[in-house]
Every structure is written in structure tokens, then in C-alpha cells.
Amino acid sequence: MSLPLNMSPSTDDKYRAARYNMVEQQVRPWSLGDEQVLELIGTLRREEFVPDGLQDMAFMDIQLPLLGDDGEEAIANGHCMLPPRVEARVLQDLKLQAHENVLEIGTGSGYMAALMSRLAKQVTSLEIEPALVELARANLHRAQIKNVDVVLEDGSNAQAIGGSYDVIVLSSSVYEVPAALLDKLKEGGRLIAFVGTEPMMRTTVYTRTQGRLTISQPWDTVVARLKGFAEAPRFKF
Secondary structure, eight states: OOOOTTOOOOHHHHHHHHHHHHIIIIITTTTOOOHHHHHHHHHSOGGGGSOTTOGGGTTSSSOEEOSSSOHHHHHHTTOEEOOHHHHHHHHHHHTOOTTOEEEEEOOTTSHHHHHHHTTSSEEEEEESOHHHHHHHHHHHHHTTOOSEEEEEOOTTOGGGOOSOEEEEEEEEEESSOOHHHHTTEEEEEEEEEEEEETTEEEEEEEEEETTEEEEEEEEEEOOOBOTTSOOOOOOOO
């Protein structure tokens, strides 16, 4: 049914349509077949997790800057949201269970933590940038999500991370995953990270089974760097 000529779609209708198109045109075609994940991506209001003024860009297939006026600088510093299809693919590959506790390193806007909170028991998200901690907490409060704790902490310092986790998610790329971080995985636990350097990074899934780690690298991408983690050593002549 079409609208009368003197009427326009509401803002809610506009963004609902945008989320639907994002799922059908970007996310589903990118090897996404988990209907639970697709429904979650299509219903959680991504536009409410972006900075003011960028709501119409929330559904684009880009890394979306979160801080400052210089978008390129924000992305270079890792202050960005990943493209929707990348977030959805990570969520699908994790196969989160309702009893699991998740550690996220790099909260950003809180959107990925919000997605995981709908599938897991509890999410603890570490963020090194104070302004992003405040942004994420405000976004999660507005979305009435109560099982996410956002903590101001350098997630590269594994010694400062207490306890162990069923799932660990590194929200941006690293040169390598520290062994001390892998030690935080429980039996049956999974850690997912974007490992390597441009022009190609491997999405890498570590799984602890009977005390041993197995590794799979199901797909490639290029995303911003996660602050605090060591880079590749420079060659000296």
C-alpha cells in the first residue's frame, strides 16, 4: 500500500527499511545463513549506536568513525565500527550459547557487545579510550541492555584481565594474538581475531579442546588496528 501524497514514512519506518536492506543486500549474501543472527542484525537498532548526525550512514558497508571530525584519523586509531557484514559474520562464527560469558576487547560504540548480549549470558567489554567508554555505556543504557559491563582498560594487558571466558572477541585487527590472552580461554572456549597486516588479514578462530588449541581461518578482511597490541618487529640491516 502506498502512502498518500501528503504523508512521508516515519523515522522508525525509514530505519526499519534501511536495516532490512542492509541484511538482504550486504549481510545475507556474504555467506550468512544463520537466521537467528540475521534476525538480530535486522532488529537491533544500529542507528542508535552511531554518533549524532551519522544515523543515515549506519547501514553502509564501511568502517564508520566514532570520534572527532577527521574520519580517516579515527579509523587509523581504531575508533570505528566495523562494516555490518563483518560484525554479522563474526557473530555467526562464534556460535554463542546462552550460558556463556564473553570478553570483548575494544568496545567502540557498544554495538557488537549489544549483539552478543542477546545470545550470551554476560559480556564484559574492555575499552582503552575513555570517550568511547562513555559513548558505549550511554548507548547500552538507552537500549536497556543490562548484561554488558563496559570497563576502562587496556585489553592488550592480559595480566590485568581476571578470570577465564567461554568466548573472547578482538574487535579490530592485531599482528598476532598474545599467548597470555589465549590462556584466558576455558575448555571449549573460542577466541576470534583479525590477524595480520594489510593488504590481507585472516579472521582467525582459536578453539580450546582438551587443553589444546586448534586454529581455523575461515575468511579474510581488512579492518582497523586495535590499540595497545604489539606490531611486527622492524627489520634492521
